[in-house]
Amino acid sequence: xxxxxxxxxxxxxxxxxxxxxxxxxxxxxxxxxxxxxxxxxxxxxxxxxxxxxxxxxxxxxxxxxxxxxxxxxxxxxxxxxxxxxxxxxxxxxxxxxxxxxxxxxxxxxxxxxxxxxxxxxxxxxxxxxxxxxxxxxxxxxxxxxxxxxxxxxxxxxxxxxxxxxxxxxxxxxxxxxxxxxxxxxxxxxxxxxxxxxxxxxxxxxxxxxxxxxxxxxxxxxxxxxxxxxxxxxxxxxxxxxxxxxxxxxxxxxxxxxxxxxxxxxxxxxxxxxxxxxxxxxxxxxxxxxxxxxxxxxxxxxxxxxxxxxxxxxxxxxxxxxxxxxxxxxxxxxxxxxxxxxxxxxxxxxxxxxxxxxxxxxxxxxxxxxxxxxxxxxxxxxxxxxxxxxxxxxxxxxxxxxxxxxxxxxxxxxxxxxxxxxxxxxxxxxxxxxxxxxxxxxxxxxxxxxxxxxxxxxxxxxxxx
Amino acid sequence: xxxxxxxxxxxxxxxxxxxxxxxxxxxxxxxxxxxxxxxxxxxxxxxxxxxxxxxxxxxxxxxxxxxxxxxxxxxxxxxxxxxxxxxxxxxxxxxxxx
Numbered sequence: 001x002x003x004x005x006x007x008x009x010x011x012x013x014x015x016x017x018x019x020x021x022x023x024x025x026x027x028x029x030x031x032x033x034x035x036x037x038x039x040x041x042x043x044x045x046x047x048x049x050x051x052x053x054x055x056x057x058x059x060x061x062x063x064x065x066x067x068x069x070x071x072x073x074x075x076x077x078x079x080x081x082x083x084x085x086x087x088x089x090x091x092x093x094x095x096x097x098x099x100x101x102x103x104x105x106x107x108x109x110x111x112x113x114x115x116x117x118x119x120x121x122x123x124x125x126x127x128x129x130x131x132x133x134x135x136x137x138x139x140x141x142x143x144x145x146x147x148x149x150x151x152x153x154x155x156x157x158x159x160x161x162x163x164x165x166x167x168x169x170x171x172x173x174x175x176x177x178x179x180x181x182x183x184x185x186x187x188x189x190x191x192x193x194x195x196x197x198x199x200x201x202x203x204x205x206x207x208x209x210x211x212x213x214x215x216x217x218x219x220x221x222x223x224x225x226x227x228x229x230x231x232x233x234x235x236x237x238x239x240x241x242x243x244x245x246x247x248x249x250x251x252x253x254x255x256x257x258x259x260x261x262x263x264x265x266x267x268x269x270x271x272x273x274x275x276x277x278x279x280x281x282x283x284x285x286x287x288x289x290x291x292x293x294x295x296x297x298x299x300x301x302x303x304x305x306x307x308x309x310x311x312x313x314x315x316x317x318x319x320x321x322x323x324x325x326x327x328x329x330x331x332x333x334x335x336x337x338x339x340x341x342x343x344x345x346x347x348x349x350x351x352x353x354x355x356x357x358x359x360x361x362x363x364x365x366x367x368x369x370x371x372x373x374x375x376x377x378x379x380x381x382x383x384x385x386x387x388x389x390x391x392x393x394x395x396x397x398x399x400x401x402x403x404x405x406x407x408x409x410x411x412x413x414x415x416x417x418x419x420x421x422x423x424x425x426x427x428x429x430x431x432x433x434x435x436x437x438x439x440x441x442x443x444x445x446x447x448x449x450x451x452x453x454x455x456x457x458x459x460x461x462x463x464x
Numbered sequence: 465x466x467x468x469x470x471x472x473x474x475x476x477x478x479x480x481x482x483x484x485x486x487x488x489x490x491x492x493x494x495x496x497x498x499x500x501x502x503x504x505x506x507x508x509x510x511x512x513x514x515x516x517x518x519x520x521x522x523x524x525x526x527x528x529x530x531x532x533x534x535x536x537x538x539x540x541x542x543x544x545x546x547x548x549x550x551x552x553x554x555x556x557x558x559x560x561x562x
Contacts, residue, residue: 011544011548014544015537018537030529058525059523
């Protein structure tokens with residue numbers, strides 16, 4: 001052993017090549033060693049949730065900079081890099097992601113895109129939200145402006161995913177989560193969208209509540225257009241349900257006796273209350289116009305067009321004011337059609353006959369009150385009567401054979417008189433008309449069938 | 465340490481072999497050795513470097529180079545000792561045989 005000390009004095013010459021070896025080893029191995037340690041450190045952090053991770057290796061020292069989402073996560077990230085074999089020191093530059101207070105997340109939709117903003121709790125949930133947004137809005141651009149922050153309420157992801165499903169039902173608008181309060185604003189894409197969103201909000205995860213829901217529904221529109229050239233009435237827009245649809249179609253069929261009703265209505269929820277009560281009288285008013293348009297949007301109806309004669313304008317306005325449900329508004333922009341050229345009494349008779357062949361003046365059963373559905377027909381009869389101012393006209397009432405003759409006679413007279421009164425009210429001179437009742441004495445069809453009876457119950461206009 | 469050994473086994477082997485050769489030669493070498501005084505200074509220097517390495521006071525790449533140098537030097541010394549002892553043993557056996 002003693003020799004070792006003696007010999008060691010002569011070991012020094014070997015240090016010269018040793019230093020050379022050392023220099024070469026240091027020169028060639030530093031970069032591979034650093035990249036090897038960086039790869040091992042990255043692999044060690046694979047299962048740790050971090051954001052903005054940056055690993056720098058100098059020699060065997062690792063500088064770890066990252067945003068962690070909890071103090072435990074931060075410590076375990078540093079610890080897992082420290083245990084990587086070969087790492088000498090870890091310079092800990094990790095920090096906690098800032099805490100958002102209140103924790104606000106939002107999704108905003110406009111025509112072209114959806115912007116996700118505010119805070120998201122973890123990179124994974126951020127990715128999940130983006131993916132859900134793309135899936136819910138196939139084709140619409142999704143812009144990500146979300147930050148990462150701590151402080152999300154529990155079950156945030158579920159709430160946000162549910163709300164992202166709703167953003168597809170909006171045309172434009174914004175949905176915001178602020179802590180556990182949810183507020184929504186904007187315009188629903190379709191009728192019923194607002195109701196669908198409200199229903200979906202009932203499934204929000206526990207703890208979340210709706211602070212404000214200001215989603216508006218698009219206007220509930222019903223339109224009718226009367227085209228005298230094509231002799232059609234076109235109905236478009238929405239009706240609340242099939243029952244109201246049938247009722248409106250039936251009313252249109254009665255009121256527009258000579259026009260073809262083109263029914264393009266669709267059933268949809270979201271109708272304002274009193275919809276049918278407003279649309280039916282409005283259709284009645286439209287039936288009295290020669291050409292016209294009816295637009296019902298929410299609780300407002302606009303009627304425009306040409307009435308057949310002066311007095312009709314005031315009558316139409318008055319009946320709209322009377323029949324429209326309260327809380328509805330109606331605007332009538334009605335002008336008067338230019339008077340048609342006068343014609344011979346014989347032509348007048350032809351016109352009366354043609355018109356009464358298409359539709360009949362209706363009365364309440366067993367009474368002499370004119371059914372409001374016949375207003376359109378009466379207006380046309382009045383227009384014809386105005387074209388032959390010199391002709392005297394007999395208004396002849398007829399009934400079927402049911403009931404007693406005396407009753408039928410009286411009823412036919414009263415009905416003829418009611419029509420004559422209506423014409424006089426429209427501004428025609430009373431001395432041009434004679435109202436005569438014939439009871440059931442002049443049938444035009446057999447009284448054995450219901451159809452025949454219906455034909456026999458009639459008012460005829462006879463030019464004398 | 466285990467990582468350094470596995471990563472640099474080639475260089476460490478080279479240092480060891482260099483030490484073995486130097487130790488083998490040193491036994492019969494007639495030149496001047498290092499004086500006692502100098503060797504004390506060298507030992508103190510080595511101890512200071514080892515202390516610095518263990519305390520990890522030198523950061524980054526220089527710290528790594530120091531570690532690498534010290535490991536290579538330690539293996540070199542071990543090789544020297546082994547070489548010298550081996551040579552001495554061989555000489556002693558030959559002398560006995562003669």
